[in-house]
Amino acid sequence: MERSSRTFVILLTIPAALFFLVFFTYPVLLLVYNSLFDVSLLALQNRKFVGLENYADILTSAQTIKLFSQTLQFTAITLGSEFILGFIAALTFNAIGRKSEVLRTMFLFPLMVAPIVAGLLWRFMLIDNFGILNHILTGLGLIQRTADIAWLSNPKIVLLSVALPDIWLTTCFVTLILYTGLQNIPGEIMEAARIDGANALQTFWSITVPLLRPVIAAVIILRGIDAARTFDSIWIMTGGGPMGRSEVLSLRIYLTMIRFGRFGDASALATVFLVVLLILCLIAFYTIWKPDISKR
């Protein structure tokens, strides 16, 4: 590369690099640094170096295992539901073609709702003694009393309940991405498959899915991270209850930091969460997006 051009490229890169350093690298390093101390948020100057003790506490705590498990379950429920529903919707829109324009626009409406508003809406719909959903189910004769399904207070189903706003909000996003991917599959390949006698299922499995692999990977990585760090809708619906059964890692980090003022512990938990997310993303990247790399 010509020297002047290289200088130009470097100059163009500097703002982004600075932004990255100031708003990502520095906070992450600070997070890791703080995680090595026993420090209260109200007395930041009185910090005591404890090395990896905060990490040891976290990694040996039964609560951490429970939190990781619940975060994983929540992510699996939301991501799985959004992916299946989103794929069905994208295939439907693709099959309808241009006539689906209005439908697609309407389908995107939930994306414009703030998660905290969605959480409130769903809380009012699901709340046992007053919620409209149970009133409708009672009216339809599916349940006897409005209190028969304790959406937000039954520990066995609460994780599913708090996943509903997230599914409602972002299925349309998944649809949008997958639909764009479907639009980019060359028509002649599909045509060739049909001429060769492939049925719809074979075409879908052998052509559509492999060609959509990078798009699917993007959806899984983006939405997976997003779902794993969900905070607002769960906070507003249950606050993590009952009995902590809807508590996920982001809620615990917030509680530890802001409510309990344990800065060091919160930083350590956030660091562990960050590392785990990074590992999961790398796995998704190498197994779905670029499976050929992992086979080398």
Added chain:
Amino acid sequence: MLIKQKIQVLLSVFLIAALLVACAPRAATESAAPTTAPDTSGAPPATESAVEGPTEAPAAETATLNILVEGGGHSLQQAIADKFEAETGNTVNFIEVPYQDVHDKLLAEIAAGGSSYDVATIDVIWIPEFAAAAEPLDDLFTDEVKNDLFPALVNDAQFEGRFVGMPTWANAEILFYQKSLFEDPDEQAAFKEEYGYDLKVPTNWQEFTDAAVFFTRDTDGDGNIDLYGTDVKGGVETEWLATVLQAGSPGVALDADGNVIIDNQAHVDALKFYTDLHCTYNVSPPNVNELDWNASQQLFFEGKLAMMRFWAHNYRFIPDDSVVKGNTGVAPMIAGPGGVGAIPGPWYNIIPSTAQNKELAKQFIQFAYENNALGLDAPLGLAARISAYDSYANKEGFEHFNPLIDTLNAPQTIGRPLVTTWNEITNDVLIPLVQQALTCQVPAEEVLADAKAQIEALK
């Protein structure tokens, strides 16, 4: 090529300029930048200006006092602030935030090392946490002041031997009931026939249970219960803690020395009484673990509860269109084997150590104490001084004051333990404990033994 070089130079200049602007000293940009923070840029406080000298500001005698409050605290102190402004010429600026934000914002400000708030009106449960970062107020607590405050409020105002907060108002749970049910001669006759004694507003656990069972019924014959005797709140821990005190425990969860006593007999008895209402007698709307303050008061307002234990201030908040408007009676909190007991819910004015106008803040806090009764005409209608409550006790519309005074004066009305880990104990142990017990599947003793181990681990 020349054009390309020119573009490169232009872009370079632009980037450098952008970087310079971004890295410019903060003070230079602050002067022009608008701020959403409260306006503290007015004249410095009168008491400090003389010390700081004329270079700091003109010899101003007035200042702006910023007070962090939640909605209730604002309305209760507005009349006091108006009078303070009129008498001193200072300006009082309330920064009103939702309940939990009072804690979170104050914590963040103190952690940041500077505070926009000169006074913060905080819930008693946050006193231990903020005590180390609050200015001492010992000189305000004269014997006269202490004698005019409920004992529990004086105890909770101090942490580790020094007073850090001045009570602004006090609250406690009392008993609400539908008068028409208890005054109906047919109901009275039916009750006497069933239980062998006269129907009256309950004063103890047994009477409360009997009345709750008696009034739980299907009123329209559709096979579903639509009037419940009472509610059992599983979304909050305070009501169960009040029951613990009624059972005679010297404290809730911890004793005065910090020992974990959550497995003592009073806690066991209280948990059994509390859960039996739901698990054995079914006198509460189901899905109790979802019932918190809001849900319960809504059920009472809709006429679905015959009785409700609730914070006294709610008496003045019954909506005009509620079926219980004009039909609500109030009585002191019920007694258990240990007597009447409740968890007091006072709020305190504190001065954060990072406050800018500390002397003026103290002046306001004293003024607020002296004019405490002014808050009684606010919608929330609460005060902290005994004399303030006494002056309104027989006034129409304030029928809840006598039950509140009786409850606050009860020997078993004891504040929550003043420990810095109380927030964590509440969130991680007490609320899950109550919720687990209300599943009706685990014995009280077992639940409390687990809770003891958890609290000891947190200590």
